[in-house]
Amino acid sequence: MKIFTNDQIRSIEKYTIENEGVTSDELIERAAAAITCEIMSRWRQSKNVWVIAGQGNNGADALAVARMLLEQGYNVQVLLFNVFGRLSEGCIHSRKRLLDLGDVNFTEVTGDFNPPFISPDALVIDGLFGSGLREPLTGGFRSFVDYINESKATIVSIDVPSGLMAEWNEDTLRRNVIHAHLTLAIQFPRVAFFIADNAEFLGEWKVLDIELSQQETRNTQSRFFLLEKNDAKRVLRHRSRFSSKADYGSAMIVAGSYGMLGAAQMCARGALRSGVGKLTLHIPRCGFTVMQSEVPEAMVQVDRNDGGITEINLRHKYDAVALGPGMGTHDLTVRAVETFVNHAEKPLLLDADALNCIAERPTILNTIPPMSVLTPHAGEFDRLFGEHNCMEARIKTAVEKAAYYDIIILLKGYYTTVVRPDGRILFSCSGGPALATPGSGDVLTGVIAALLAQGYSPDIAATLGAFIHGYAGELAAETHGEYGVLATDIADRIGTAIRDIMC
Ligand SMILES: NC(=O)C1=CN([C@@H]2O[C@H](COP(=O)(O)OP(=O)(O)OC[C@H]3O[C@@H](n4cnc5c(N)ncnc54)[C@H](O)[C@@H]3O)[C@@H](O)[C@H]2O)[C@@H](O)CC1
Numbered sequence: 001m002k003i004f005t006n007d008q009i010r011s012i013e014k015y016t017i018e019n020e021g022v023t024s025d026e027l028i029e030r031a032a033a034a035i036t037c038e039i040m041s042r043w044r045q046s047k048n049v050w051v052i053a054g055q056g057n058n059g060a061d062a063l064a065v066a067r068m069l070l071e072q073g074y075n076v077q078v079l080l081f082n083v084f085g086r087l088s089e090g091c092i093h094s095r096k097r098l099l100d101l102g103d104v105n106f107t108e109v110t111g112d113f114n115p116p117f118i119s120p121d122a123l124v125i126d127g128l129f130g131s132g133l134r135e136p137l138t139g140g141f142r143s144f145v146d147y148i149n150e151s152k153a154t155i156v157s158i159d160v161p162s163g164l165m166a167e168w169n170e171d172t173l174r175r176n177v178i179h180a181h182l183t184l185a186i187q188f189p190r191v192a193f194f195i196a197d198n199a200e201f202l203g204e205w206k207v208l209d210i211e212l213s214q215q216e217t218r219n220t221q222s223r224f225f226l227l228e229k230n231d232a233k234r235v236l237r238h239r240s241r242f243s244s245k246a247d248y249g250s251a252m253i254v255a256g257s258y259g260m261l262g263a264a265q266m267c268a269r270g271a272l273r274s275g276v277g278k279l280t281l282h283i284p285r286c287g288f289t290v291m292q293s294e295v296p297e298a299m300v301q302v303d304r305n306d307g308g309i310t311e312i313n314l315r316h317k318y319d320a321v322a323l324g325p326g327m328g329t330h331d332l333t334v335r336a337v338e339t340f341v342n343h344a345e346k347p348l349l350l351d352a353d354a355l356n357c358i359a360e361r362p363t364i365l366n367t368i369p370p371m372s373v374l375t376p377h378a379g380e381f382d383r384l385f386g387e388h389n390c391m392e393a394r395i396k397t398a399v400e401k402a403a404y405y406d407i408i409i410l411l412k413g414y415y416t417t418v419v420r421p422d423g424r425i426l427f428s429c430s431g432g433p434a435l436a437t438p439g440s441g442d443v444l445t446g447v448i449a450a451l452l453a454q455g456y457s458p459d460i461a462a463t464l465g466a467f468i469h470g471y472a473g474e475l476a477a478e479t480h481g482e483y484g485v486l487a488t489d490i491a492d493r494i495g496t497a498i499r500d501i502m503c
């Protein structure tokens with residue numbers, strides 16, 4: 001699914017109006033009807049409702065919602081902010097239709113005003129600013145937004161929480177943004193919805209369909225994508241009845257050190273549950289016995305060193321090679337990673353301590369084969385590319401670095417984000433807090449390694465891997481709850497996750 005920018009949504013809206021015989025006011029009515037319906041399904045008429053409208057069409061939506069709720073018997077008070085004397089045509093039209101009802105509790109703010117008391121049990125419909133916001137809020141708007149947030153009322157934002165830019169918000173101050181409990185997006189979710197930093201503003205979010213042109217939606221190109229279950233289904237290949245393990249590729253996982261062999265095990269388990277045809281592990285000598293007994297499905301090749309990885313040599317050809325889980329960052333390991341990466345020709349999968357080793361010797365970055373996949377969590381990312389104070393900043397740096405080094409960067413988190421060298425950004429929408437458990441990342445590396453081995457392209461393997469892993473985590477949480485999931489539980493549900501996604 002494509003995620004559009006504000007400008008693109010605006011042109012899809014314009015196209016719809018110009019080519020599909022619908023007026024802007026009708027779109028406002030459609031949006032308002034859908035929002036009203038959603039509100040009615042959640043709150044009864046006894047709820048005290050405040051509708052806050054701004055000067056643009058977000059305000060027009062809000063005024064139309066106020067009218068519809070009044071018609072449904074809700075007790076509604078309306079505040080329209082018209083401080084610049086520049087209401088949009090839609091807003092003027094919605095105001096007229098609202099006031100035509102007669103006897104409406106309506107205040108139009110045109111200058112300084114004392115905000116009314118909003119009780120904590122009220123419902124606030126936030127239609128102050130939507131996608132037309134051009135810069136972070138300042139002055140009176142900023143104070144009013146802060147005031148609403150402090151009221152502790154339940155807030156429903158129309159389209160986007162007022163004050164939040166639809167795409168990038170690094171310069172937006174948190175206090176100046178509505179903290180919604182529910183965000184009802186019109187037709188499309190926004191890029192900002194998929195960036196962890198903004199979760200506190202959005203609350204729960206839902207997209208409401210107002211039937212903008214499907215044709216124009218199809219024709220509009222985007223650099224942002226969301227991978228949902230159906231997309232994952234489309235890319236996952238069915239297996240032939242006549243296939244053998246030789247058809248599903250061979251993977252090599254270089255992992256583990258004394259005290260961290262569990263990482264290698266979980267990674268292996270992730271790969272095996274993801275259908276890899278043949279798996280070899282390169283581990284320190286001390287892990288040989290335990291690995292052979294714990295992961296009997298894998299072949300084990302040991303390092304000459306007892307406690308860590310000091311030499312990575314591939315004795316055979318592999319379709320995928322993953323480096324990192326639990327490897328540590330001993331000098332000898334850093335050197336082994338450097339030598340190996342220097343000589344590698346095919347894309348690699350680099351995770352965890354492989355990334356930490358690279359952070360110790362950043363020149364290795366210049367030698368990473370094109371289309372390699374790096375899977376850092378926030379800490380590993382910052383060690384590699386410098387400190388960042390938010391996820392958005394990391395995504396922007398990832399875009400730059402992915403292009404510069406010709407690599408794919410997967411940033412772990414809710415909405416795991418995969419950044420391609422061509423600037424495309426893919427968000428995976430599965431998962432949840434159950435995935436925040438030790439070893440979870442090692443399992444993900446195993447999944448991606450297995451998909452690479454089976455011939456999925458590196459960007460698809462990364463995004464699909466993140467989706468499957470997240471989905472398996474959701475399944476594990478059904479049994480063990482968000483607190484109780486172990487990484488091995490995730491690994492053991494990967495097969496079921498793939499089956500569910502495919503059916
Ligand atoms: N996408 C669609 O097809 C539809 C969108 N609709 C609604 O229309 C909204 C967009 O409407 P608009 O484009 O009128 O935009 P807004 O309603 O977000 O407001 C734009 C107004 O705010 C002013 N403004 C921008 N930044 C400001 C700032 N920092 N401080 C003070 N004033 C500022 C602008 O000058 C402009 O007058 C959407 O969010 C959605 O709610 C609906 O009406 C139905 C159709």
Ligand SMILES: [K+]
Pocket residue numbers: 058126127128129130157158159160161162
């Ligand atoms: K809003």
